[in-house]
Amino acid sequence: MVQGNCPMVALIGRPNVGKSTLFNRITKSRKALVDPTPGVTRDRHYDRVTWDNKSFVLVDTGGIDDNPEDLLVGHIREQALAAIEEADIILFLMDGREGVTPADYEVVEILRRTRKPIFHVVNKIDSPKQEVELLAQFYELGIEKLWSLSAEHSFGFRDLMDGLSAIIEGESDDEGLPEDLMRVAFFGRPNVGKSSMINRILGEERMVVSEISGTTRDSVDTLLTHGKYNYLLIDTAGIRRKGKTKEKLEKFSILKSLAALNKCDIAVILIDGEEGITEQDTKVIGYALEHGRALIILVNKWDLLEGDKKRQQQLLSEVGRQLPFLGFAPVLTVSAKTGYGIKRLFPVIGSVYRQYRAVFPTSALNRLLREAIENHSPPIYKNKRLKFYYTSQIGTSPPRFVIMTNSYKGVHFSYQRYLTNKFREGLGLEKVPIQLIFKDKSSQRGT
Numbered sequence: 001m002v003q004g005n006c007p008m009v010a011l012i013g014r015p016n017v018g019k020s021t022l023f024n025r026i027t028k029s030r031k032a033l034v035d036p037t038p039g040v041t042r043d044r045h046y047d048r049v050t051w052d053n054k055s056f057v058l059v060d061t062g063g064i065d066d067n068p069e070d071l072l073v074g075h076i077r078e079q080a081l082a083a084i085e086e087a088d089i090i091l092f093l094m095d096g097r098e099g100v101t102p103a104d105y106e107v108v109e110i111l112r113r114t115r116k117p118i119f120h121v122v123n124k125i126d127s128p129k130q131e132v133e134l135l136a137q138f139y140e141l142g143i144e145k146l147w148s149l150s151a152e153h154s155f156g157f158r159d160l161m162d163g164l165s166a167i168i169e170g171e172s173d174d175e176g177l178p179e180d181l182m183r184v185a186f187f188g189r190p191n192v193g194k195s196s197m198i199n200r201i202l203g204e205e206r207m208v209v210s211e212i213s214g215t216t217r218d219s220v221d222t223l224l225t226h227g228k229y230n231y232l233l234i235d236t237a238g239i240r241r242k243g244k245t246k247e248k249l250e251k252f253s254i255l256k257s258l259a260a261l262n263k264c265d266i267a268v269i270l271i272d273g274e275e276g277i278t279e280q281d282t283k284v285i286g287y288a289l290e291h292g293r294a295l296i297i298l299v300n301k302w303d304l305l306e307g308d309k310k311r312q313q314q315l316l317s318e319v320g321r322q323l324p325f326l327g328f329a330p331v332l333t334v335s336a337k338t339g340y341g342i343k344r345l346f347p348v349i350g351s352v353y354r355q356y357r358a359v360f361p362t363s364a365l366n367r368l369l370r371e372a373i374e375n376h377s378p379p380i381y382k383n384k385r386l387k388f389y390y391t392s393q394i395g396t397s398p399p400r401f402v403i404m405t406n407s408y409k410g411v412h413f414s415y416q417r418y419l420t421n422k423f424r425e426g427l428g429l430e431k432v433p434i435q436l437i438f439k440d441k442s443s444q445r446g447t
Ligand SMILES: Nc1nc2c(ncn2[C@@H]2O[C@H](COP(=O)(O)OP(=O)(O)OP(=O)(O)O)[C@@H](O)[C@H]2O)c(=O)[nH]1
Pocket: 013, 014, 015, 016, 017, 018, 019, 020, 021, 022, 062, 063, 123, 124, 125, 126, 149, 150, 151, 152, 153
């Protein structure tokens, strides 16, 4: 049984064996979370999947790292090594139509080195008849259990997914943790100072601390009580840097840390004050946004910029420029080394958390909606004035509101943005993401 919330399942295999096809089949049933945010780099090669109430993060390693200059066999070997190192479960895909290849032998050998669960999957077996014809030769590999599959036509798919979810433990229910816990996860590139930051927070505040192990394989969660509040600090894994695979592992570690996103309320993203914001930072931020998480940006190692006003300003405006859509996220300059700025963090976490979980009475929301419409008339759509009838809150974390309209299709981006800003201002939600969902009153359809 694979423990922990949301293990990482890596899909490996030679080019063209059907990894993308399988990835799409597994992930496509998932309903879209939020509209894509402009400017955010989206990586289509990983996704969170829930099957039978079990959740995991699926990673298509082929997509992560396609370097055409890599020799084929070398490439798959590296992929397998990285997967052994970083993934919790491995799906090794082979091509039933092509038959067993030397690379398959080699990968099977590599995979024998780990005790992690491995699914040896023979793809492109599109029917029971083909199973009889194509599968037999793969037993030469000496693998007891082979899974035959048609990623394209779904033969064998359900069995594979059931097999996979059978070895994943259900969501842990946080037994023994206090209620109303603020879950704060720290993200950032290797070496940005995540561990130093958490240590600094713990040392600085001399708080009641206890370690909760095993929630995620490589991360240690720390429960602490500060004032009358309880916090769970989640440190995302540091990676082991090893020779040539460093780059690859770095990508893996980012993906894996994404599993932590699923269990936090607030994602604290550390940016290296010396290096500035990187593409990997914007990727993690994008993913946090898609998951509707509250965000706090910490520009760490600020001590290294001490006295350099020009560089400081440059850096902050760079952050603003790179993340224009992120106006709501507080940005703090800090130093885990000297302790500069750390005292400001808790009040910010507190106010972000309160906003993130806020609940509003329907009457106040409707008043706000009416005022917003009076101040700025809705546009005309298909010769009719757009109407907004009423609104109510349908969720928190982040706050979500539904607004009933006569034509949700007519609510263009600019008016949507206007209403979002009005809701933010009117409800005091300036530090968190919020979602407005428009629905047609008559048909109950909408976005
Ligand atoms: N007959 C059959 N064809 C399949 C199946 N799965 C994938 N294919 C085909 O195999 C080809 C390669 O599939 P991809 O999913 O792109 O393979 P990949 O492993 O992601 O390839 P790379 O992106 O190069 O790593 C495509 O033409 C698919 O249509 C299957 O189950 N049956």
